[in-house]
Amino acid sequence: MSTPPEPKPAVQTHGLTRLYGSMVALSNLDLTVNQGDLFGFIGSNGAGKTTTLRILATFLSPSGGTASILGNDVVKEADAVRHIIGYMPDFFGVYKDMEVTEYLDFFGACYKIPSSKREQTVNDVLELVGLSEKRGALIGALSRGMQQRLGLARVLIHDPKVLLLDEPASGLDPRARIEVMAILQELQRMGKTIIISSHILSELQNLCNRVAIIEKGKLIYSGPVQGVRDQLATGRVMWVRVSGDPGQAVELLKSRSEVSNVETVDGRIKVTLSDHESDHAVVAETLVKGGARLIELREDELGLEEVFLRVTRGETQ
Amino acid sequence: MGGSCLSHPAGIGERWFVATALRPSGLRISGLLRILDFGFALVRLLPVIERELRASARQPFTYWLRVLGVAWLGLGIGVGWTLLRGMRGMVTSAGVDQRSLGVMLFGAMNFAMVLALGLLTPLLTADSVSRERREGTLGLLRLTPLRPLDIVLGKSIAQVLKGLTLYLTMLPWLTLPVLLGGVGMAHFALAAELNAGVLVLGLSAGMLASALCRDSAKAILLAEGLSVLLLAVFLLGHQAIFRMQVVPALAGPGGPGFGFSLNDFMPGWYHERGILSRAVSLLFFTTSSGVNRGWNTGLTNVWSDVWAALPARSEHVWHQAAATLLLGCLVASFLILWIAARSVRSAWVEQPPSVAMERMRRKLLTPRYLTDLLQRRLRQTLESNPIGWLHQRSPNARMVKWGWVLAMILGEFLVLSESGGAGESRDLRNAQYLLALALLVGVAFSSAASFRHERENGAFELLLVTPLSVPALIWGRLAGIWRQFLPAAALLAIIQLLLRIWTFAMGRGHEPEVFFAGCFAVVPIVGLWLSMQRRGLLSAGLLTLLTGVVLPLLLVNTLSAFKLLGVNAANAGSTWLVFQGALGLFAFLHLDRALSERRFLSKQP
Numbered sequence: 001m002s003t004p005p006e007p008k009p010a011v012q013t014h015g016l017t018r019l020y021g022s023m024v025a026l027s028n029l030d031l032t033v034n035q036g037d038l039f040g041f042i043g044s045n046g047a048g049k050t051t052t053l054r055i056l057a058t059f060l061s062p063s064g065g066t067a068s069i070l071g072n073d074v075v076k077e078a079d080a081v082r083h084i085i086g087y088m089p090d091f092f093g094v095y096k097d098m099e100v101t102e103y104l105d106f107f108g109a110c111y112k113i114p115s116s117k118r119e120q121t122v123n124d125v126l127e128l129v130g131l132s133e134k135r136g137a138l139i140g141a142l143s144r145g146m147q148q149r150l151g152l153a154r155v156l157i158h159d160p161k162v163l164l165l166d167e168p169a170s171g172l173d174p175r176a177r178i179e180v181m182a183i184l185q186e187l188q189r190m191g192k193t194i195i196i197s198s199h200i201l202s203e204l205q206n207l208c209n210r211v212a213i214i215e216k217g218k219l220i221y222s223g224p225v226q227g228v229r230d231q232l233a234t235g236r237v238m239w240v241r242v243s244g245d246p247g248q249a250v251e252l253l254k255s256r257s258e259v260s261n262v263e264t265v266d267g268r269i270k271v272t273l274s275d276h277e278s279d280h281a282v283v284a285e286t287l288v289k290g291g292a293r294l295i296e297l298r299e300d301e302l303g304l305e306e307v308f309l310r311v312t313r314g315e316t317q
Numbered sequence: 318m319g320g321s322c323l324s325h326p327a328g329i330g331e332r333w334f335v336a337t338a339l340r341p342s343g344l345r346i347s348g349l350l351r352i353l354d355f356g357f358a359l360v361r362l363l364p365v366i367e368r369e370l371r372a373s374a375r376q377p378f379t380y381w382l383r384v385l386g387v388a389w390l391g392l393g394i395g396v397g398w399t400l401l402r403g404m405r406g407m408v409t410s411a412g413v414d415q416r417s418l419g420v421m422l423f424g425a426m427n428f429a430m431v432l433a434l435g436l437l438t439p440l441l442t443a444d445s446v447s448r449e450r451r452e453g454t455l456g457l458l459r460l461t462p463l464r465p466l467d468i469v470l471g472k473s474i475a476q477v478l479k480g481l482t483l484y485l486t487m488l489p490w491l492t493l494p495v496l497l498g499g500v501g502m503a504h505f506a507l508a509a510e511l512n513a514g515v516l517v518l519g520l521s522a523g524m525l526a527s528a529l530c531r532d533s534a535k536a537i538l539l540a541e542g543l544s545v546l547l548l549a550v551f552l553l554g555h556q557a558i559f560r561m562q563v564v565p566a567l568a569g570p571g572g573p574g575f576g577f578s579l580n581d582f583m584p585g586w587y588h589e590r591g592i593l594s595r596a597v598s599l600l601f602f603t604t605s606s607g608v609n610r611g612w613n614t615g616l617t618n619v620w621s622d623v624w625a626a627l628p629a630r631s632e633h634v635w636h637q638a639a640a641t642l643l644l645g646c647l648v649a650s651f652l653i654l655w656i657a658a659r660s661v662r663s664a665w666v667e668q669p670p671s672v673a674m675e676r677m678r679r680k681l682l683t684p685r686y687l688t689d690l691l692q693r694r695l696r697q698t699l700e701s702n703p704i705g706w707l708h709q710r711s712p713n714a715r716m717v718k719w720g721w722v723l724a725m726i727l728g729e730f731l732v733l734s735e736s737g738g739a740g741e742s743r744d745l746r747n748a749q750y751l752l753a754l755a756l757l758v759g760v761a762f763s764s765a766a767s768f769r770h771e772r773e774n775g776a777f778e779l780l781l782v783t784p785l786s787v788p789a790l791i792w793g794r795l796a797g798i799w800r801q802f803l804p805a806a807a808l809l810a811i812i813q814l815l816l817r818i819w820t821f822a823m824g825r826g827h828e829p830e831v832f833f834a835g836c837f838a839v840v841p842i843v844g845l846w847l848s849m850q851r852r853g854l855l856s857a858g859l860l861t862l863l864t865g866v867v868l869p870l871l872l873v874n875t876l877s878a879f880k881l882l883g884v885n886a887a888n889a890g891s892t893w894l895v896f897q898g899a900l901g902l903f904a905f906l907h908l909d910r911a912l913s914e915r916r917f918l919s920k921q922p
Contacts (some may be wrong), residue, residue: 093775110783
């Protein structure tokens, strides 16, 4: 069996540090984001997420360390980096008295896209973000969700390989959030590398394949979402419902060495397994063999919000 | 607590209603309650006043405004002194006659004070409501028991207090001429009455502009425009009330009648049919300035002459007239504030432009002729200079561009209406320089506001991560500003050239033209640089003018006057060029550095 190809890094930082006067906004951040990743960047307000993204976007210079995007140093090769990234800050940055196409045309000109190609490009990105029908509308008259989608269209106008999105779904209603997330998944399918910072962790856990957690300018975790769950979980937790008296089922489960704890909560049985290797099968087998009628068996997954709360202390700069 | 205070007025108001509606005989009680209601209304305003005063106490602008006021008066003293030195026979070898000095200084200082009050006080209120609208706090005020009029009145009272500090900073300086002699306390008292009228009109003009506009630059512009309009009405009102109340007294027993003309006090370039001359004559009359060629013998001014001519029993008549005018100003101000409150009522919640408004905007501002040419030119600009395109793309930008051309044409007509006066060609050239100065004010504020919009809407951060380099951003924007003002500047330059040919003055020194050309090149660079350094548009614009126009003028003139560093009248033009070039380079390098290192105040909505 052939091994999968080694993922190539799209974004790498080594010892990235940024000071604002005496305040340390980023401290020795080592981060690697692979090509094609949809990478979630998580942290409290003031943790250093925006500073990291601003450095990667060449807007800020680091006080120490290095950062590169697709092999280009963000300081020494800033011009090359600007052509391959699309940066969306946590505000819209729109001219409200411009029309939608005018706005994209302007940024297209800033990215030096030839005028012969620009009209088609504008049409394509508008279609991608679902704003084709609003091409002639004034930006000021667009809803917040539409302005956010326009921001995404702007980011895509020069077809960047890496997208840096700072809170792209903040302030949006649930429908608009879902739409934006769907666009991001589509962009990932198109092969883009996406770094997204967000506070809406429940959405990130379904969207991202890898995450980084940052607090007080320091990296706490970076890797797959499941990885951090595994690191944190002392044992897997199962919820069980049986027909009739749960007492017999509790006794049956207590007899197993793989089970570290059993308790009844609101008529349901909470089973804590002693290690990660044990799974549903242990619980199901025990109950069925013991004659209990199993109605429900569900694993209690550690959510990203829970993970975030456990690994961070809520400290901000 | 604020809450308990705020709960009273409604209750009192309710009781007042019951008292008046159900008990016709209870007039005395209702009157008392009405007074109490008014008292509680004032209490209701207190939080607004306190907040305004606290906020303004933290603003450096408040401090600088007072400094500016006193500096303005200092300029008045300088002008008075220069005028005095220029008058033959008044300066003896032994020194200056004190009474003459008093008369001249009073006129110059009061003139400067009225102009300062008329032009600076609207700035105090110009951004008070518009800032709340931009920051979204106006809607929050609606959740309180405050009514729109309460907010407008509360803010106005706070700004009146602030304006009074400006007024009281300047007023004592007017006693200086009184101490020197030549003018009496009656002059001082009359000036205090009249200038108070200018103060309240200026503040209310600023408040109305602030209620009507959301954008600070537009609010400031409108405030100044309204204030100038109100000042003109005030000056006309003063002349009218003088004719109605004071002239009859002059014609009474023992009085000489109105036997003099205001023309007697006008400078040499005064022309009876000229619009500018008429405006200046009104201003001179209300400020007791002018060149003092009064019909009375001896050195005096228009106010002294009138007082000297009034019969003893009716000496106070002019004070009464001024008090009436002040009362009129207060009533007019209240009406203006009421209109402002109505505007605030409709501006509680920011609404996108209505369909009808949008249709009208498109109808009025969409080009109808040469559209292909215009679009082609805009597209070419977008391709070659996207940042410059930003400065020219909107209908507003086109309105500003051609509005300045129109303003210059109107200005030239005003200047031509003065023709026929003495010293014509020199005065025409001076008027040209005034127009050029006005254009430079526009350039200064336009450049000081230039990157501000991008900083406020957040687009600046986006532009800085595009492949456009920082120098490209700067040059792009500079080109945009220059192109915006080029037609008006070119028009002025052509007329100046024609004027030189017409007056056979082609061979004379060209220092003023060199100076203004240098300013036109350098002021946008300085303005862009200072727009990164200063948070407020007003301070950025004023500093741009001071640095880009006043500083080179003062420095080179001082060097020339004292013949320092080899500078003299003959090489003043080239010195200006060198100095302005150095200033432009300095500003450009600092701007480049500020942008490259992101050392600017990043304000995001």
